[in-house]
Amino acid sequence: MPDGDTGSITVMGERPAARLPGIVALFRPHLAQLAHGTGWLLVTNLLALAVPRLVNEGIALVEGTSERGGSLLAALGLPTGRLWPVVAGIGLCALLGAATRVFSRVVLFNVGRDVERELRAETFAHLSTLSPTWYRLHNVGDVMSRLTSDMTNIRLLGGFALLNALNTVIVFAATLPIVLALDVEVALLALAPFPLVIVGAQLTARRVFARTREVQAALGELTTRVQENLAGQTVVRAFSREDAEERAFAACNLELRRRALRLARARLAFAPVGGLGALGIALALYAGGAAVTAGRLDVGDVVELSARLVQLGWPMMALGLIISVFQRGRASLLRIHELLAAQPDIVDGAVARPVLGVVEARGLTVEVAPGRVGLAALDITVERGRVLGIVGKNGSGKSTLLRALARQVPCPRGQLTLDGVDVNDWHLGALHLGVGVVPEDAFLFSDTLRDNLAFGRPDASAAEIETVVDLCDLRRDVNALPEGLATLVGERGVTLSGGQRQRVALARAILTRPALLLLDDCLSAVDSKTEANIVASLRRGFVGRDGATSAPTLLVVSHRLSAVREADEIVVLDAGRVVERGTHEALLAHGGLYAQLWGREQRRRALGADV
Ligand SMILES: Nc1ncnc2c1ncn2[C@@H]1O[C@H](COP(=O)(O)OP(=O)(O)O)[C@@H](O)[C@H]1O
Ligand SMILES: [Mg+2]
The missing domain is CATH 3.40.50.300 (P-loop containing nucleotide triphosphate hydrolases)
Structure with missing residues (x-):
């Protein structure tokens, strides 16, 4: 090529500045998949909601009372007045519900995996833009823990926490009106412990977030130690420092355990609060019994009400888990943001042509x-x-x-x-x-x-x-x-x-x-x-x-x-x-x-x- 030739050459395209995706932004590309999974969740919950109603109708049939709430069987155009369609209906709901539950999990857990993969790819690509100076100032092990264990937390946030959060919203939104329609007085009494659960949940969230940051930091230090010891094996041996290194590692390991336990305790604090749902059932039975005596409710209604409170129980217990997984994901996302926020101090210029060497x-x-x-x-x-x-x-x-x-x-x-x-x-x-x-x-x-x-x-x-x-x-x-x-x-x-x-x-x-x-x-x-x-x-x-x-x-x-x-x-x-x-x-x-x-x-x- 003659001197001064300035023909252009193909080089890697300009990189856009790294974004710091918030949790919502992480999910935006997956709205269709989310809607799909939510659809299956809705069907699953609809099927589950039908069961207590059918039980109520079955009891009414056995007792020979008429069903005042209007028959679900009749609404579906099925024969009423006999027990077998009720039993068949419950069985069908259980079978179909099991299938749609699996579908909803497959679709929504995949969202978590996709979000994890995309964020990891983006972070990895960003790392290659950072200058040697940045690498001198950061531990390989810590960066590695951010690309592995922190990414796992993002996946759990995107899969488990999201699915259960959606599920909780659906269950509560669908169940509350039904329970209130059965009997306002009994329902309000049974739901009295719920505000306590919400307050407990908020308190737990803050502590879980802070403790997760501590755990992830300790994990980063541990990974750094492992990485440096592996890379420097020969030096460790040459100086017979195996025992000292082992002790230092044990201290690091112990610290991680201590912090993990603190996190576990913070999470566990919610468990009794989540169990308050059972208290609601006791209250429902007590107030419901009085309503039956007063002739306001049938036995079947009280059974249906209790069954619905039981259905609210799991989402409430899960709330603790959701919070913990969500806060862990949030803490991990912050650590990944710290990587993405690092600006390369050496950036692309506009001149892209073959080098001549002057x-x-x-x-x-x-x-x-x-x-x-x-x-x-x-x-x-x-x-x-x-x-x-x-x-x-x-x-x-x-x-x-x-x-x-x-x-x-x-x-x-x-x-x-x-x-x-x-x-x-x-x-x-x-x-x-x-x-x-x-x-x-x-x-x-x-x-x-x-x-x-x-x-x-x-x-x-x-x-x-x-x-x-x-x-x-x-x-x-x-x-x-x-x-x-x-x-x-x-x-x-x-x-x-x-x-x-x-x-x-x-x-x-x-x-x-x-x-x-x-x-x-x-x-x-x-x-x-x-x-x-x-x-x-x-x-x-x-x-x-x-x-x-x-x-x-x-x-x-x-x-x-x-x-x-x-x-x-x-x-x-x-x-x-x-x-x-x-x-x-x-x-x-x-x-x-x-x-x-x-x-x-x-x-x-x-x-x-x-x-
Ligand atoms: N990242 C750095 N931070 C601080 N000082 C540095 C760094 N890199 C090089 N230096 C210092 O700059 C000087 C020149 O270093 P260098 O160019 O590597 O020397 P040479 O290659 O001639 O041995 C040395 O005093 C060295 O200690
Ligand atoms: Mg040199």
Whole structure:
């Protein structure tokens, strides 16, 4: 592609700002499904409501009294005056009700699962927009617990709590008028304990919410501990800290149990309140008996009334559960909101085109933490295809420069350009497509070697993979593996050495054919001769995205000067500033820090050390 070509390329679309969905918003996409499930719930309740009426009619038949409320059987056009249609009716209601109950649960519980899946997907996608800074400040374990156990609470809220809440509303709305129609006086007396239940429910809700927050926080800490101990197993063993870690874990575990118990107690406090429904039944029998004596009600009516109060009993008991599950869901949603509310501090710019690899920094000053300067007033110019070597002591700002270019750390406007465009104006997808970054600590996935190599280019051909294997001096290593490229590496497979992992990470980056390659001491665990050879062959270039062989622009950080010896320019950093710059020869002639470091490296080499 000729210089200056600005043809657009396909990159991932712009992400909308993350929303903080409230509970209602979570369910909005599922209104149809909700209506469907509610329909089945209504039918289930209608069938259940018919049963006490039929019992009443049956008793009236047995007693030989006439049914004053009007016969349900007659209304349905069924034969009256005989017992068998009553019995058959009750049986049918029970059978049909069982079926529709199952339907309502299948449909409504699925809403919960869908809501959980959607929210998890949204949260996961949001996590990938957050910057490395955010990840440094947050525990992996805690984030994991939010994506797992908190999501489970959302599912229970969306399934169990929603279904039972709907059911409670339906049962109360349908039963209350019927009970009142039977006899106002008896009904009001029987329903007297209900306001107490409502007050109790509200008090419980607040406590359950607060305690759930505590439990989820403890769970987050526990997950963090597990995760760090798994990741740091070797360190724990090397320092024989197993017992201490076990004790620390036990304390964490105990704390979780303590908080879970507190939550359980808060939930349990409602159970006796929910049981007050039974008190209502006793009152109904007492007042109903008097009404029968007075001739206002039949025995059948009192039985129907009691049966209806029993039907109100479960929704009232369930109220405690609904509240607890609902409050747990609400607390979990807040924790998920905390993730969704995190704003990426590095955002997409508008420029999306192929990277050419021209780098220019003018007075580049990068703060790595508030008030802490990682780079100060840096000036560099690297033409396309050229090599810049970056050396300096630990903490001198080498990685910071590469991170600023890769847009991994925020960078002030107007100080750093790529292809003449401020890095802040680059679309992240487009930039990452053309800029390869290889860090010192290479992370590989538990997958085959081939898939690790092709991570950034799943469509890479076998020939392309062979090419990078050779380029990164991996041929012998691949041949020595039991199944070559198909060998599983990482946690569930062969453990590669540090140097092997580094070369795989480099090959993985090269396979994406970047126009700008940033090597952050990424061959530190490889011997110096191999490192120099690899850098030299990168310099000769590889087949690029346009099909032609071209050399990428290379920024090479190395603690070994031998690796940057051939660079077009070398900058020596100290405390974030360029203290010397020039070619290898010029720097040696200058006799400054570089010459000093070079001398030291040569002496160590003369003593047989591979520095
Ligand atoms: N996230 C960070 N928070 C605070 N200080 C940081 C952070 N990252 C880097 N630094 C500091 O910035 C300076 C430059 O770091 P870095 O560029 O990584 O050095 P180098 O790669 O040359 O060893 C160092 O003093 C380092 O301690
Ligand atoms: Mg570094």
